[in-house]
Amino acid sequence: MIVKRIRAELSRYLPEGVSFKVEAPPREELGDYATNAALVASGRLGRPPREVAQELAERLSARTDLFSRVEVAGPGFVNFWVAPAYWQSVVARVLSEGKDYGRSDLGAGRRVQVEFVSANPTGPLHIGHGRGAAVGDTLARLLSFAGFEVVREYYINDRGRQMDILGRSVWLRARELSGEKVAFPEDHYRGEYIKDLARRLLEREPDLLDRPEEEALALCREFALREILDEIKRDLEDFGVTYDVWYSERKLYEKGEVEEALSALSAAGHLYEKDGALWFRASAFGDEKDRVVRRASGEPTYFASDIAYHREKFLKRGFDVVVDVWGADHHGYVPRLRAVLSALGIDPGRLRVLLIQMVNLIEGGELKSMSTRAGEFVTLRELVDEVGRDAVRFTFLTRKCDAPLDFDVELVKSQSSENPVYYVQYAHARLASVFRKAEEVGLSLPSPEGVPAHRLDTTEDFRLLKLLDAFPVVIEEAAENLEPHRLTYFLLDLATALHDYYTKHRFISEDGELSRARLALARAVKQVLATGLNLLGVSAPERM
Known part of the structure; x- marks a missing residue:
């Protein structure tokens, strides 16, 4: 807290709006803290930096409850030696405040939505999702502790092509289990969990393969969605992660949010037709090119859903800030989403995006290769079962989220x-x-x-x-x-x-x-x- 005290003391003697730093100097003999306040304020004051620094040092030296020494150094830095009595008083503060020590009113009650994980319900959570879960949940805890009103949200992609592929994958495996020879497409989900789903569905619906194909596919899709989503929820709860809201993409369409959002953009002149498709003029708002929001087939794109979802977050639910925690492969998606917020009259700075880099799992000194579509990956559940929840969460948070993380299983299990x-x-x-x-x-x-x-x-x-x-x-x-x-x-x-x-x-x-x-x-x-x-x-x- 002494940093905040120093900043407050300096601000009393500086022009309003001057931005300065208070940080530990490069060497201990230069003091506990140093500031460049005099250097950055000298222009506004029309005086030499060392002269300003000397005046600051003289005024602050009177605060003997805070400082034992205050000196000017170099071209105009001010160095501080904090009074021992101040450091010693910290213990009483911590003991008095107990569990609330460190709690802050920084957020002043501003409403923040943290949307994280939001993995497509097409398979179990893998360790990459786990890192996003640890980052998002911890961030929500920190924001709440710092005085923000936080809503944790999981966005369920429960419609569209991926769900159709999931349903067809289960249906094909069910046919295989019934003795039929099936050519399984490369772009379908191939993990063992698909066979397990097919087996369980056949036990529940023994006449599945006697039904019309369209009806059977719909049944496979809905069964797989429900089962996988339930598993995702269990895995996250066991990982110490809970949500305030599970938001269905289907609901966006049922409530008319997608059409309403596209109509708003169209009325403002930000949409146009080309080659039978409907396009958003993203390039007019800083994106590298324009983006399709409705295909020539009439089917809205995933981008259209995201436009409606984020419009609803800001304009209808009234969040002051929205934090999206995404995988690193969504890097190119950020500019187009900021562009559409600008087009909707929403300050794009209110959207904060964290990109979670991949996790490299190391076992026995060797890197494990993983492929989600091929079903070759380590699930979050498997990793937690092997090394424990605490070890997984802490290790996932030992690197900045936009840097790749090496997870060495043997090291994490060592005492x-x-x-x-x-x-x-x-x-x-x-x-x-x-x-x-x-x-x-x-x-x-x-x-x-x-x-x-x-x-x-x-x-x-x-x-x-x-x-x-x-x-x-x-x-x-x-x-x-x-x-x-x-x-x-x-x-x-x-x-x-x-x-x-x-x-x-x-x-x-x-x-x-x-x-x-x-x-x-x-x-x-x-x-x-x-x-x-x-x-x-x-x-x-x-x-x-």
Whole structure:
């Protein structure tokens, strides 16, 4: 929080609207924090940067409750050394606020929809979907903790060509199971789960193959859709992911949303006919080319559905911000969707899109090849069953979502410092053992007001205190930038500092006052670890 305090103090003496940075300097001897405020404000003030910096340093030096030293450096940087008493006061803050420490009003109640996973219900969730689930769910938790009103949503693509192919795939497998020789098309779904669906459907509907083809195909399609969607829901719930809304694409058509959206675009002059198809003038709004919204056959495109869906989100349900978590293969889709929002009079900046890069699964030191259509992939369920939900979720969040992720199964199953989730969870469990020991020796934790924090004066104490102080800022930055991996990095840093502290200092000693101070610090660190892990959807074990 000291960063926010420094920014607030600086803003009192700077012209309104000046944008400046407050960050850790490149070397520790240059202070705890440094700012370029004087450099960026000098032009507005019409004064040399060092002169502005000197004035800022003199004014801020009076805040002895915050700073022990304030100095000017280089061409006009201001460096800050934070007062030890400020760092030591962090423990009481954490203990007083408990589970709410780090909670923020950044969102001010603004309504945000996070739509994530939304995998076509044509097969089980694979590990790529799992990464999107971990990112979307954690982001929703972070946004809620940061003061936004969040709605979690799954968009069900339950109509169109893919559903027809799914139904036909099941129908063909049913014919095979009945002894017929069938030429199975390359573009159909070939996984073993299709055979399982066909087998179950034949048990339920033994006269399936005696029915007219159109009727049988419809029955196969609806059965497969329902069964696969139920499995998706179970897998996500077992992965710690729940939704507020399951939104059916079919409902868009039943409610007339698609035709209404296309009519709005047409009335505004943004649609035209060419080669029998209906086109949207996407190139007029920054896209590389115009896009078809209705084919010559009269069938609307998937893009038409997405136009209606996003129009409904903004104009009818009134979301302030919409966050779409998509696979990386949707990269080219972003400009056309932003283009149509502009055409509809909706600020495209209100749409935030996260693209989830692929997961490379490594087993026995070898990369596993995967193909969804061919049915050669590792399901999310299989991975969770093998290594555990906590390990999967945490590992999926150890990289920025637009970077590929290597998931090494053996490493994630290991109980060592090389395994990031074990490393962080062990820090929490280690502190839990400290409190069990304190209880054995009859040592109680002081009230927040009674913490003898002045005894927390070692290098390792201050390292932990600085990290605790930074936690609320990490939450806000992770939420504002839609980067949940920032929290994972922070927890790894905090766990590293805790393990280092544990090897150098005793939490419980013959010095009663020092023991109480260190137990208070331990409780604060334990609380922040637990809060951070909970936001990641990962458990905080008391024993390991």
